Amino acid sequence: MEHNIYIYILVTFIVTYLIRTLPLTLIRKPIKSRFIRSFLFYVPYVTLAVMTFPAIVNATDSMWSGIAALLIGILVAWFNGNLFIVASSACLTVFILELFL
Amino acid sequence: MSGKRGSDYISGLKMGIPIGIGYLAVSFSLGITAKNAGLTGFQAALTSLLLNASAGEYAAFALIAANAGYFETALMELIANARYFLMSCALSQKLSDKAGLLHRMIIGVAVTDEMFGVSMSRLDKISPFFYFGMMSLSMPCWSLGTYLGVVVGNVLPENVVSALSVGLYGMFLASIIPPARKNKIILAIVAVSMLMSLVCSLLPLLSQLSEGVRTIILTVVIAGAAAILFPVKEEEDGA
Numbered sequence: 001m002e003h004n005i006y007i008y009i010l011v012t013f014i015v016t017y018l019i020r021t022l023p024l025t026l027i028r029k030p031i032k033s034r035f036i037r038s039f040l041f042y043v044p045y046v047t048l049a050v051m052t053f054p055a056i057v058n059a060t061d062s063m064w065s066g067i068a069a070l071l072i073g074i075l076v077a078w079f080n081g082n083l084f085i086v087a088s089s090a091c092l093t094v095f096i097l098e099l100f101l
Numbered sequence: 102m103s104g105k106r107g108s109d110y111i112s113g114l115k116m117g118i119p120i121g122i123g124y125l126a127v128s129f130s131l132g133i134t135a136k137n138a139g140l141t142g143f144q145a146a147l148t149s150l151l152l153n154a155s156a157g158e159y160a161a162f163a164l165i166a167a168n169a170g171y172f173e174t175a176l177m178e179l180i181a182n183a184r185y186f187l188m189s190c191a192l193s194q195k196l197s198d199k200a201g202l203l204h205r206m207i208i209g210v211a212v213t214d215e216m217f218g219v220s221m222s223r224l225d226k227i228s229p230f231f232y233f234g235m236m237s238l239s240m241p242c243w244s245l246g247t248y249l250g251v252v253v254g255n256v257l258p259e260n261v262v263s264a265l266s267v268g269l270y271g272m273f274l275a276s277i278i279p280p281a282r283k284n285k286i287i288l289a290i291v292a293v294s295m296l297m298s299l300v301c302s303l304l305p306l307l308s309q310l311s312e313g314v315r316t317i318i319l320t321v322v323i324a325g326a327a328a329i330l331f332p333v334k335e336e337e338d339g340a
Contacts (some may be wrong), residue, residue, distance in 0.1 A: 011175050020186070024212070054299045
């Protein structure tokens, strides 16, 4: 059976939109439960940390430039939290290292 | 637009600049995948505009290429994007009281890793207009990058693509490291999360799961354990 690309796009859009919008619209009041509030407080740190490592090491052409980008990124973020500066330093690290590797 | 809304929107726009630049690079490579799956530039750009999800779109293009069934596609999309469910739960608590139903329905189009990270790293609750500011720069970049990936393909040199590919991870680090410096519990949680993520990517059975599924399992387990061991005090969760 031949499928229509626009129906694929519609199906994936509906699923993705509902996943994001249901919690946003249904949970309107501050949550009372201390456990759930604590859980949601920790969610971003865990999720972003898990997504960063080890994925960053596999994202680059050379594993070593990925590891270097991770370390430089952590170091720069530690002393200067600016989003753009941290992201650029990680990119520059990879670019410069891969000129030599 | 009142002054407050306007200034919220402008500060959102400013945060959207680095996100948009990162998105241009990442979505460019996504566009190359879309092209290989047989999509036109318009179809790929439309997918990006509606989905705003890297892993979810990779999954979608792979399924289209494989001529998969619609139900299977819906199920895979649910798995690939389920982490946004947790993010949206957290974001629902971070939005200011001013955020009405319509505002929340618009934000729901683009709860992404990066915009979520930026929102959660703000000290106070965020205005929906701050989020709209980020969306109005980052979404066109994401869509445009995908389009360019399809139509101009492999013009960027390989080493530039490789360097740009770590930009988004740099943004994640900028969201989690500064709070970790101030709070020892968060520091420990970030370290444990990275360690367990590495272990799960190497273990025979767990490594077969998709990255999306592993992210959900680890988030529920680690954030759940942390919530039991270190429940937050009233004043530090911003709720």
